[in-house]
Amino acid sequence: MSKLIVSYAVSLHSIHQHTLDHMEYRKLIRYRVLDRCFLSRTTAYTFQMLQEAILDEYEERGIDADLNTRQLRNDIQFMKSKEGWNIELEEGVWEGKKGIYRYAQKGYTIDSRPLHPVEKDYLKMALFVLDRFKTQKGKEWVNETIPRIEQEIILSARKKRSIEYYKNPFLKGLDLMEGLLNAIIDKTPLEIDYLPFNGEAKHWKISPYLLKEYNNRWYLVGHNSEKDSPLMLALDRMQGFERMPRKHYTSNPYDLVDYFEDMIGVTRTTKSKLVKIRLQFTAHRAGYVITKPLHGSQKTERKEDGSLLVNIELIPNKEMYSQLLFFGQDVKVLSPKKIVRKLHGILHSAASQYSL
Numbered sequence: 294m295s296k297l298i299v300s301y302a303v304s305l306h307s308i309h310q311h312t313l314d315h316m317e318y319r320k321l322i323r324y325r326v327l328d329r330c331f332l333s334r335t336t337a338y339t340f341q342m343l344q345e346a347i348l349d350e351y352e353e354r355g356i357d358a359d360l361n362t363r364q365l366r367n368d369i370q371f372m373k374s375k376e377g378w379n380i381e382l383e384e385g386v387w388e389g390k391k392g393i394y395r396y397a398q399k400g401y402t403i404d405s406r407p408l409h410p411v412e413k414d415y416l417k418m419a420l421f422v423l424d425r426f427k428t429q430k431g432k433e434w435v436n437e438t439i440p441r442i443e444q445e446i447i448l449s450a451r452k453k454r455s456i457e458y459y460k461n462p463f464l465k466g467l468d469l470m471e472g473l474l475n476a477i478i479d480k481t482p483l484e485i486d487y488l489p490f491n492g493e494a495k496h497w498k499i500s501p502y503l504l505k506e507y508n509n510r511w512y513l514v515g516h517n518s519e520k521d522s523p524l525m526l527a528l529d530r531m532q533g534f535e536r537m538p539r540k541h542y543t544s545n546p547y548d549l550v551d552y553f554e555d556m557i558g559v560t561r562t563t564k565s566k567l568v569k570i571r572l573q574f575t576a577h578r579a580g581y582v583i584t585k586p587l588h589g590s591q592k593t594e595r596k597e598d599g600s601l602l603v604n605i606e607l608i609p610n611k612e613m614y615s616q617l618l619f620f621g622q623d624v625k626v627l628s629p630k631k632i633v634r635k636l637h638g639i640l641h642s643a644a645s646q647y648s649l
Contacts, residue, residue, distance in 0.1 A: 319351070319358060321412065323368050324377075326350045328403045329479060331382065331396045335535055339391040340365070349539075350479075369394070378403045400533070404471035416442065461509055466528025470504065473513055473534070477501045482541045485513075486532040494532070499524055500543040507558045507612070514559075516543050522563055523547050557588055558612025565608040571627040572603040578623040587616060602627075614639065 326347045330338040338346070340362075347360050371377040381397040396402075408416070420439055426432040427439070476483055480500075487495045499515040502523075506512075510527060517524040553559070555567055574582050576599025583593060587605055594602040607613065609632060617624055617636060626633045 318415075319356060320368065321415070322350055322354065322356070323347050323360075323365075324372060324403070325475070325479075327368060327372060329475070329481070329536060331380070331394060332400075332402050333395065333536055334399060335484075336538060337386075337388045337393045338395065339388060339393060341391075343394060353480075372403070378406055378409070402472060404475060405468075464509065464529060466511060466531055469528055469531055469534070470511065473501060473528070474504060476536060477504065479539070480542050481539050482537040482543070483515075483534045484537055485526060485534040487526055488530055488532055490530065497524065497526060498537070498541075499526070500541075500545075502545045502547070503549055505553070505559060512559050514549060516546065518543075522561070523549065523552060525559055554589065556608040556610055556613070557616055558610060560610040560612055561608060562610075565610070567606055568609055568629065568632070569604065569606045570609075570629065570632055572605070572617075573625045573627055574601040574603060574620070575623045576600050578620060609635075 327343060330336075330343055330346055336342075344360055344362075344365055347365070351358055351360075369382075372380050373382065380401070380403065383393070383395055383397045386393040386395065420442060423435055423439055426435045473483075475481075482498065482500045485497045485499060487497050489495070497517060499513070499517050501513055501515040503514040504511060505514055510529065513526045513528065513531075514523050515526075552561070556565075579595065579599060579601035582591075582601060582603060587603065588607050590604075590606045592604045596602065614636065617626065618639065626636055
């Protein structure tokens with residue numbers, strides 16, 4: 294157990310008193326809902342609609358509580374104060390005779406602000422609970438998650454870093470992640486303006502289910518009524534998004550764990566089928582492939598000369614070919630012939646670009 298986790302345990306009592314007495318969990322929920330409503334440009338929220346949105350959230354989360362007018366006005370005032378998030382709302386905007394509540398700056402959200410001190414307290418409590426899963430089978434991800442949260446969020450003010458993760462600060466779309474994640478958690482459909490690298494701009498309506506990372510690039514996975522399979526949208530090609538009314542949300546009809554388990558990366562066509570592939574790696578590369586398997590289905594056999602035979606069963610896609618090409622002359626595809634011919638064609642085409 295890390296020293297930080299121990300310190301969290303020691304201070305749990307004081308955190309509990311401060312948090313539950315002054316800003317209990319329900320308040321954090323209300324602030325999240327208000328932020329979502331203030332952000333919207335598709336729905337004009339009156340005071341009564343704000344109350345209804347919060348009560349709907351309470352009901353969905355199984356919270357049996359009421360919300361009076363004074364409490365809601367205090368919440369809005371707190372969000373506008375320096376002790377809260379210092380938000381700015383448009384003044385003098387009306388829907389008939391009723392005032393409308395929305396952010397003065399389009400696209401603004403408290404998600405773009407640093408964590409509130411009380412949110413950090415809840416995060417510390419969550420880390421303390423997560424720590425007990427570190428040694429449990431199937432929960433190995435906790436060992437990476439806890440130190441990453443500690444360093445990137447709780448200890449972010451420290452100048453010297455203890456852990457260095459690879460990241461590309463110039464990657465487009467990262468600023469959208471928090472808003473997309475909140476939409477997933479809140480089960481809120483989105484309208485996304487999307488511009489493919491080689492194609493015309495597209496306007497997608499999507500019920501979001503998952504943010505997935507592959508090769509340091511992020512994708513939003515969800516459902517669109519025009520598609521029979523999950524819709525995959527890269528964050529770096531998104532031009533922006535708007536939240537839609539939650540009544541348009543479609544519950545997840547897919548088993549996404551199973552969907553991604555049979556492939557490398559995120560690309561998959563509707564007619565894709567599993568293929569058994571046999572590979573041979575040089576002795577030089579054998580250790581790398583053993584300690585970092587190509588795929589969950591990987592089975593290996595070490596030969597007397599040090600080379601490594603590898604069997605995998607997956608759906609071939611462009612990410613798989615890129616992975617094999619990465620190994621260059623250190624890998625040879627033994628079967629099936631279709632994969633051999635495909636790789637041969639790619640390598641032949643690449644070689645033809647060079648004249649010596």
